[in-house]
Amino acid sequence: MSGPMLKVENLFCERDDRVLFEGLGFSVDAGEIVQIEGANGSGKTTLLRILSGLSRNYEGEIYWRGEPIDDVRDQFCRELLYFGHQPGVKALLTPEENLRWYCALHPSLDASRVSEALEQVGLRGFEDVPCHSLSAGQHRRVSLSRLYLSDAPLWILDEPFTAIDKRGVAAKEALIGRHIARGGSVILTTHQDLQGSSAVRSINLDQQGGT
Amino acid sequence: MSFNSISEFLTMGGHGLYVWLSYGLGLVVILANLIAPLQAGKRLRAQLTRRLLRESNGS
Amino acid sequence: MADLLTNAAAEQAQIGPGGLFMATLRRDLMLSLRRKSELVNPLIFFLMVITLFPLGVSPEPGFLAQLAPGALWVAALLATLLSMDGLFRTDFDDGSLEQLLLSPQPLFIVVLAKVLAHWMLSGLALTLVAPVIAVMLFLPAEGMPGLMLSLLIGTPTLSLVGAIGAALTVGLKRGGVLISLLVLPLYIPVLIFGTSAVQAAVTGLPLGGYLALLGALLALGLALAPLAIGAALRISVSG
Amino acid sequence: MSDKKWMPRWFYQLASPRWCYQICGKLLPGFTIAALVLLIGGTVWALLFAPADYQQGNSFRIIYLHVPSAILAQSCYMLMAIAGAIGLIWKMKVADMVAKSCAPVGASLAVLALLTGAIWGKPTWGSWWVWDARLTSMLILFFLYLGVMALNSAIESESTAAQASAVLALVGLVNIPIIKYSVEWWNTLHQPATFKLTEKPAMPAEMWLPLLVMVVGFYLFFAVTLMMRLRNEILRRERRAGWVKEILLSNSAV
Numbered sequence: 001m002s003g004p005m006l007k008v009e010n011l012f013c014e015r016d017d018r019v020l021f022e023g024l025g026f027s028v029d030a031g032e033i034v035q036i037e038g039a040n041g042s043g044k045t046t047l048l049r050i051l052s053g054l055s056r057n058y059e060g061e062i063y064w065r066g067e068p069i070d071d072v073r074d075q076f077c078r079e080l081l082y083f084g085h086q087p088g089v090k091a092l093l094t095p096e097e098n099l100r101w102y103c104a105l106h107p108s109l110d111a112s113r114v115s116e117a118l119e120q121v122g123l124r125g126f127e128d129v130p131c132h133s134l135s136a137g138q139h140r141r142v143s144l145s146r147l148y149l150s151d152a153p154l155w156i157l158d159e160p161f162t163a164i165d166k167r168g169v170a171a172k173e174a175l176i177g178r179h180i181a182r183g184g185s186v187i188l189t190t191h192q193d194l195q196g197s198s199a200v201r202s203i204n205l206d207q208q209g210g211t
Numbered sequence: 212m213s214f215n216s217i218s219e220f221l222t223m224g225g226h227g228l229y230v231w232l233s234y235g236l237g238l239v240v241i242l243a244n245l246i247a248p249l250q251a252g253k254r255l256r257a258q259l260t261r262r263l264l265r266e267s268n269g270s
Numbered sequence: 271m272a273d274l275l276t277n278a279a280a281e282q283a284q285i286g287p288g289g290l291f292m293a294t295l296r297r298d299l300m301l302s303l304r305r306k307s308e309l310v311n312p313l314i315f316f317l318m319v320i321t322l323f324p325l326g327v328s329p330e331p332g333f334l335a336q337l338a339p340g341a342l343w344v345a346a347l348l349a350t351l352l353s354m355d356g357l358f359r360t361d362f363d364d365g366s367l368e369q370l371l372l373s374p375q376p377l378f379i380v381v382l383a384k385v386l387a388h389w390m391l392s393g394l395a396l397t398l399v400a401p402v403i404a405v406m407l408f409l410p411a412e413g414m415p416g417l418m419l420s421l422l423i424g425t426p427t428l429s430l431v432g433a434i435g436a437a438l439t440v441g442l443k444r445g446g447v448l449i450s451l452l453v454l455p456l457y458i459p460v461l462i463f464g465t466s467a468v469q470a471a472v473t474g475l476p477l478g479g480y481l482a483l484l485g486a487l488l489a490l491g492l493a494l495a496p497l498a499i500g501a502a503l504r505i506s507v508s509g
Numbered sequence: 510m511s512d513k514k515w516m517p518r519w520f521y522q523l524a525s526p527r528w529c530y531q532i533c534g535k536l537l538p539g540f541t542i543a544a545l546v547l548l549i550g551g552t553v554w555a556l557l558f559a560p561a562d563y564q565q566g567n568s569f570r571i572i573y574l575h576v577p578s579a580i581l582a583q584s585c586y587m588l589m590a591i592a593g594a595i596g597l598i599w600k601m602k603v604a605d606m607v608a609k610s611c612a613p614v615g616a617s618l619a620v621l622a623l624l625t626g627a628i629w630g631k632p633t634w635g636s637w638w639v640w641d642a643r644l645t646s647m648l649i650l651f652f653l654y655l656g657v658m659a660l661n662s663a664i665e666s667e668s669t670a671a672q673a674s675a676v677l678a679l680v681g682l683v684n685i686p687i688i689k690y691s692v693e694w695w696n697t698l699h700q701p702a703t704f705k706l707t708e709k710p711a712m713p714a715e716m717w718l719p720l721l722v723m724v725v726g727f728y729l730f731f732a733v734t735l736m737m738r739l740r741n742e743i744l745r746r747e748r749r750a751g752w753v754k755e756i757l758l759s760n761s762a763v
Contacts, residue, residue, distance in 0.1 A: 016665075054368055055508045057668050077374040086365025092304045093297070104293035105373035105380075107286060130304075213560055220557070223567035226632050230570050233625045234552070237574040240621040241548070241730060244614055248737035255741055259748050260757045434680055438673050442663055451659050452677060455652040456684050459691035466698065487687070494683060501597075502676050509669030 003066055004029050005154060005185055006051065011060035013046060020046055024060070026203055030153070033176065033186045038205030044189040045085060045158055047205065051187060052082040052156050078108060081152040083160055087143035091132035095123055095142045098131065102146060109149050117148035121168075136163050147175055155179060157188040290375050291383045298387035301360075308356065312349040312392045313399055319345040320403050331408040338407035339417070339468035346396045346421060347428060347457055353392050354432040354449055357384060358440040358503065367440070371507055378496035381503070385426075385433050385495075393425025409472070416471020423484040424464040430488075430495035431456050437502035441509050460487060524601045526743045527752050533736040540733045547726030554719040562716075571629040573720055577727035579622040579647060583685075585615030585731065586650060589657070590682035593675025603739075605671035606746060608678065609661060610738035614731060616654035622647050642696035646689050653681040667746065 004027035011024040020043030028034050036044045049055040051062065053073065062069040064076045089098050095118055103111040118127060121141040131139055140163045147155070155176075161169050169192065176186055214220040223230045302309055323341045324334060361367040370380055400421055401414050409417065435453035439445030467480035555573035562569035589611035596604035626644045627637050638644070657674050664670035712720075747753050 052372060054371060056504070057508055057666065074374050077372055080372060082368065082372050084365050084368050086363070086368070088365035088369040090297075090301065090360075090364060090366060092301050097297070097300070101293055101297050102369065104290045105369060105375060107290075107375065213558060223570070224561065226566055226568035229568050229628045229632050230556075233571045233574055233628050234556070236624050236628075237578070237621060240578075240617050244617055244730070244734040245737070247613075248734060248741055252737065252741045252744075255745055256757060256760065259744065259753070260760070262748075263754055263757055431680075434676075438660060438677060439663070441669070445663075448659055448663055451652075452656040455649050455656065455688070456680065458649060459684070459687045462691045462695045466695070490683075490687075498676055498680050502673065505669055505672040505676065509664060509666045509673075 005065060006187075007063040007066075008051070009061040009063070011047075011050070011058060011062070013043065013050065013058045015043070015046060021205055028154075028185050028187060030183045030185055031180050033180060033188070033200045035200055035202040036187065036189045036205065037202050042205040044205060048082075048156050048158050048187065048189065049084075052080060053077070054082070054084075078106075079153045081146065081150045081155045083143065083146070083155070083157040085158050087140060089131050089139060089142045091139075092130055094126075094128050094130055095134075095145070096127040098142055099145060099149065103149070106150075106152075108151070113149055117145040118142075120148045121145040121171075137165065137168070140164055141168065144172065147172075147179075153184045155184065155186045155188075157186060157190075159189055159191070161190050161192050287375055287379050290373075291379050294380050294383035295387050298384055299390065302387070302391050308353070309391055309395075312353045313395055315352050316345050316349040316396055316399070317403060319348060320406060323407065335408040335410060335472075338404060338409040339413065339465045339472065341407060342400060342404055342409070342417060343420075343424075343461055343464045343468070346393075346400065346425060347461060349396055350392050350425060350428045351432060351450055351453065351457075353388065354429075354436045354453070355439075355446045357388050357433055357436040359436070359445070362440045362507070367503065367507060371504060377500040377503070381433070381496045381499045382492075385429050385499070388433070389426050389429040393421065393429055396425060397421040409468075412474060413468050413472040416468045416477050419477065419481055420464045420467035420484060423481055423488055424460045427460050427484070427488045427491045428457060430491040430499075431460075434495055434498045434502055437499045437506060439506075440503070441506040460484065463487070524599075524603055526603055526606075526747050527750070529603050530740055530743045530747075533740050537733065537736055540729055540736070544726055544729035544733050547722055547729060551719055551722035551726050555723060558715075559719050560713070560715055565633055568629060568632040571625050573723045575622055575625040575629060576720060577724045578618045578625065579643070580724060581727050581731055582615050582619040582622055582647065582650060584728075585611050585618060586653065586678070586685065587682065589615060590675075590678040593671070593678045597672055597675045597679075602746065603743070605668070605675070606739055606742040607735070608675060609671060610735055610742055612654055612658045612661065612674075614734055614738070616651060616658065618727075618731075619647055619651040619654060623651060640696070640699070642693040645696065646692045649688050649692070650685070653685075657681070 007027040009025045012022050013020045024047075026034070036047055038044050046055060050058045053069065053076065064072050064079075069076055088102075089095075090101075093101075096114055099114045099117065100111055103109040103114065115124075115127065118124060121144055123138060123141060123145065126134060126138065131142060134142070144160065144164070160172060164172065179186060221227055221231075320341060323337060327337065328334070358367060361370065371377065373380070397418055400417055404414065404417055432449070432453050435449040436445070438452065439448050442448065463480050463483045467477050467484065470477050470480060551573065555570055559570065559573070561567045589608045592604045592608040592611065595601055596608060623644065626641075626647065630639050630641070630644075631637050657678050660677055661670050661674045664673055744753055744756075
């Protein structure tokens, strides 16, 4: 399919009497990384939540593969992986139980690859330990292991590298690189610079709105 | 006319308290519903105008 | 118990909407079982509220027996309400709710499963302990079937309607009191038919009509509440 | 959106806050005069000329306030829920604002219906409050209003508050007939059939005509206060729009 995967036109959003962005437009092609930049409170998370469909408090148009996103919501959800501020991991459940439930939410995922994904993020041997007794970094990695499970073309990642050590970051970047190489796209926010990826395009929200 | 005198009208055959209390409350509710939005509107306009002037002076 | 549930989850391969329903039900039950206090709190609350009636009104058996149907139903209703706030809140706090809303699977399936799990640990549990507590209020033995059946059919509706309130207030820091304000007026029909069923049973009148009405309410709740809950969740998460 | 094609034009115009603000401004004087004329005329008629009830005497005159406020409190809830639904489905801001403006008016009318009912109850039943089916369902309606208002004020984001309140109002709307039915049925179960406040066999014309005038007057009054609230709400929500700024500045210059 030609044309951009995700296209945003004339997006407007205000929060607490403040215009976060106005007339925002961009598109995301297959094999592209788009990094959303901006100061704290500039609306990075809000934009990601709007793009993922969690937040409906916006005006403007969003198209998924050329169709208005509200018309193809199901299809979009099938092709989306969203990694939010909160990890979406239940502290009382074990990593494996957490991932299994995630697989149930996304029927296209192969539940038999759960242990493999946990091994990839270095959680082998922790499968049956409740998440609340894991460290913060391990907790985060439980959530990140969803990236290894997923074959969704679009990844929306909100600060995926917080609470992760250097080696973990490198592994994650390699993972993103592989995802791009097989034709996926990534929209992310991060305080770190992405290394070694040539296809990174950034969108700065500080120049938006701010009246 | 159902009443022969003003005093008869006021006492309402012994039910004056209830009838007048009711109509008094009715008046209060109706007036409150007219005055409240008027007042709120005035306050809102004043507030918005002040803000507008402040913003236009500020920039 | 928890191990058994995990193994069952591991065996399941193909995950369709039905699988999601079971997976969510299992997950929520498992979560509650691992937090024991949450499991028993509504029951203790139920018992305590019932204790207040003899102490606050009168310990006289005849009087209590007359009071019992209403008191039991009011206590059950409040106990259900008490546990309602937590239904979506933990999921909201840890981000699971976002993941749930972004699932391509129909939302009402997850919602129904969660409400069912909630009911099993509140309404169903209350139904099972109700006869014991009813004895403390001198409810005549003839009233027991009416009490159990009306609670069995009535409390799922309470969970369904309460979940709407929980979904609407999940984004708020202090939603607990607000839920009661939103939901209690909606509970009134269930309360009326529920107590009437118990009273009818006590006096030996036929129960069928009341139970049918409770059943109709439940059917209506099953059909419509998940829609409202889903919409409310999307709105709350969006805000 | 594809569903826009079959929508009549006035629907769009109504959807425009600016148009709505202006049309409300134009309608307000006429409506206010008509409401006042009907309410004052109806009150005079009700108090002076309508005959006293043969059983209840002059306390019957409370009906001319009680029934219109009760009817309106219910209509207002319906309007609130329907406006909320339109706001939810078509994302129409004006509908949200109408719904929000409805709640306090409806709640105050429910209070009026309850208080007049209670006052009427004293000479009729001998006590200020009776768990009469109508009064009880009005009380519950009042609770429903309170819930919507509490939810609306608890949520900070305006659009989220509007949507959440709309869902709650719709849930309430589905429930109102159920509540009414259950309360009525509960009432007949618990109370011996005493004579009711408002149910009268075939009211004579000189009794129901002033009632009709009062009901229409109340509807007009409702329209007036709703339009006033709506205009405020439009100004507040559209405060950043150019036309609002123009209005404000032209007013402040005078």
